[in-house]
Amino acid sequence: MSPRKIKEFVIEKLIFLSGIASIVFVVLIFVFLLKEGISLFKNHGLGDFLGGKLWYPVSDPPKLGILPLILGSLLVTAGAIAIAVPLGIAAAFYIAEIVHPKVRDLLKSCVEILSAIPSVVLGFIGMVTIVPFIKKFFGIPTGLTALTGSIMLAFMALPTIISISEDAINSVPREYKEGALALGATHWQTLHRVIIHGALPGIIAAAMLGIGRVFGETMAVMMVTGNAAVIPRTLLQPVRTLTATIAAEMGEAVRGSDHYYALFAIGIVLFVISFIINITADLFLHRGKRR
């Protein structure tokens, strides 16, 4: 083989390896999670784990019920989405359709900056501003609640939702808009009768990806939600999320104990839920493209 061919061959293989690296990582991570997490179920039933209402991992024997944690994660996520989705979609419409092009660039770069703020920093800001505010505003015993977490997470989901929704709105064919306007529809009628229908799959995908971002977030949530493992009844109660549990306890779990395996099993639960969210988002994105 000529040196040129050898060079070609080596580079080709290197590209191939780089290309499949992320697949390898995902598979390795999943196998590792599964291997460590499954060990829990030698001593504990799956039903007791998913449906148990008490989380006392370091007692003897440990009580490893993650129902409060699952509900905590779901509640915080639902709250964040209720805030971020309407706000994000409205902002996307404003940026894509209404605002003056010069202001648009400024707004877009601000959205990007928002997404670049580390979650620890957001959590810290939330701890010193929103936590006391929530406590005073609602007159409740503590400001460390699910709602506080939802507000912080809404900030984090907004950039994702805004950018992807805006893309979806921009990719609606120009003819639709022009046709609607030519038929005598006002700008508002065009927006909410025509463009939103064209952009809907993309907007739903944006919301799903926002949910994914929120669900997996750890640091900010751990700092502002109080982390009490009770089954939440309202948004104004402290909650403990799946992610915060792993982050807070992994450092001190005795390796090889049921507690250690339980944290990996929580990792599997998180992995499965994120996987479902991502697949749903993907389905909507592809549906949008086929049209």
Next chain:
Amino acid sequence: MRKSIAPRAVLSLNGALSLIGTLLRVSARPLISALSLICTLALIGGALAVSSTPAFAQQKAKALQIKGSDTMVNLGQAWAEAFSKSHPGVNIAVTGGGSGTGFSALINGTCDIAESSRAIEAKEIAQAEAKGVKPNQETVALDGIAIVVNLKNPVKNLTIDQLREIFMGNIVNWKTIGGANKPIVILSREFNSGTHIFFKEHVLRRGIAKGPEEFSPAALMMPSSQAIADEIAGNENAVGYYGMGYISPRQKVIAVAKDAKSPFIEPTIEAVKSSLYPISRPLYIYTNGKPQGIIKEFMDFVYSKEGQEIVKKIDFVPIK
């Protein structure tokens, strides 16, 4: 902020993965792709090197790895700084992560000295012996656990029994124990913090380690002692506990009595040293076997007058 070790590791892992992702995206250009692969391999290689060199410390005799309890990380740092002054050329790294982290590092051979705010558990000893490590326990300082409330809270004194009822969730209003008609918000450290376990075993369970008592499920689990301090300073309903190193003028310290007949004592150095204050604990250092060489020199320093002076300066209680 002291508990942030594990999350920080997660963040940097994310960073590394997204870096790889970014590099992969531009891998259409061969040179960059080759570079990305080298980066990737270097990252993996680095990770492997870190995790597979238990003999690191032995090879370079002049390096000490100290790891473990978050409570003790400042203390370890102060000792390390002073010790390096008298032993130039000795390189000491101190990291937190929790007592459990320290033990697993000692067992895996990735640290020379494990700091711990609790005694080693039977399970951990078994794991250590399986790897040929013999954990050796030394008591290096004492720590009083302070009970703190907001400055506006009129409550001054509590007995251990009252504390027990409060933290188990049986007393839910401050007026039951002589305060205002307000709900009690319980602040605790995370489940497996050494401080949390100590409080559970010695206050809730009255010294019976395997008792049935638990913290109220409604107790807020705070990620660090500093987070407890901040919430106490801003919330007049809250009650919490932490090592006496965190006592500051922004919180009110409660005087505690062993039982209704005993006097109420505040956590001071004298009270802890003389065992008058009822909630205090030893702080440990664990080594593999009896300390030798540079580790022994370090331990001698810890027990020296200067070392114990440092204990006092970091607001713990010296053993001598």
